[in-house]
Amino acid sequence: MQTGPEADEPCLRADAARNRARLLEAAARLIAEHGVAGVTMEAVAAAANVGKGTVFRRFGDRTGLLTALLDHSAKRLQADFLSGPPPLGPGSPPLERLRAFGTAVLHRTAEQLDLQLAAQPEPTRRFTHPAFGSLHMHTTVLLRQIVPGADCELLAHTLLASLDPALIHHLTRQRGMPMERLEAGWLDLVARVTGTDRPR
């Protein structure tokens, strides 16, 4: 199991790792300012003040860069819910952690909506992607503590499906729903699925 953001790259030299982080931060800034369309290899190189060749050597192509950006953010979220402060991390009751988890995923997805949509895997790989596996495992583990008798593996899929980037895109951009309604919907869904009270 992963324990930190860079646990899969133990051999990356420190300066290369710093370089990589700088490029990813530059790419994230470009997306925040200009949307996903603003992220070109050239723009990232310019924003990070390195040569274009460095960006290509590090990420291969634009898809590789966008994928690395999502992986980076997914590992941060994973670190937050596995070992960060409560209520998302350990220390809060599982029901509170589950509520905080969905709210955190909702906000992360809303912030990265274009990026996540652009990187959506094929239908046959949506649920085998390691980042999804980590979210599903965490949700299942929390559910097993809240509703031990239930089919928690299936219920976790249902809960996560309500946080699907394509659905969030549809609800917020195509149906014009405010994020507050989606957050309230998550808390209501958790209450219904677990048979618990809504938070005050």
Added chain:
Amino acid sequence: MQTGPEADEPCLRADAARNRARLLEAAARLIAEHGVAGVTMEAVAAAANVGKGTVFRRFGDRTGLLTALLDHSAKRLQADFLSGPPPLGPGSPPLERLRAFGTAVLHRTAEQLDLQLAAQPEPTRRFTHPAFGSLHMHTTVLLRQIVPGADCELLAHTLLASLDPALIHHLTRQRGMPMERLEAGWLDLVARVTGTDRPR
């Protein structure tokens, strides 16, 4: 609102409509026997005993044929839940109709899994497709009768997400779950979301 399988094509001449139905039935047989890969324009023409040109004139290309096949089946399902016999159609209490609806969608999806996966729209169009709109409207209308105080539009999305073809593919083919478990999962989810008892 659509009232029957062919309501959007009132001007189609009767012989052309019969011809079209024959081609779609031939394509459905080919899929049942050889999977989606077995459906070529040539194979459909041969199976329906018509010239290849007829298939191309009717459907344009292979994607057009597969789309027409899914539309045809979606309209049949729609006719079943709007005006077919209970418990799927009118006449049963809304809770029983909702249970039957999910079971029917699960089975239809399992039967057409390759076809539905091949025809999955882009992430930004998954929820604006007319066939999805019809399923969502029906689910919302039933939920409003069962849990009038809830955000039924959002809950309908959650219920339908648990019937997503890509998820059913993952659970049955990649995780090896039997359909019985998915059916039980649907009935359990409906009970949890609506706060009702599971069926005996």
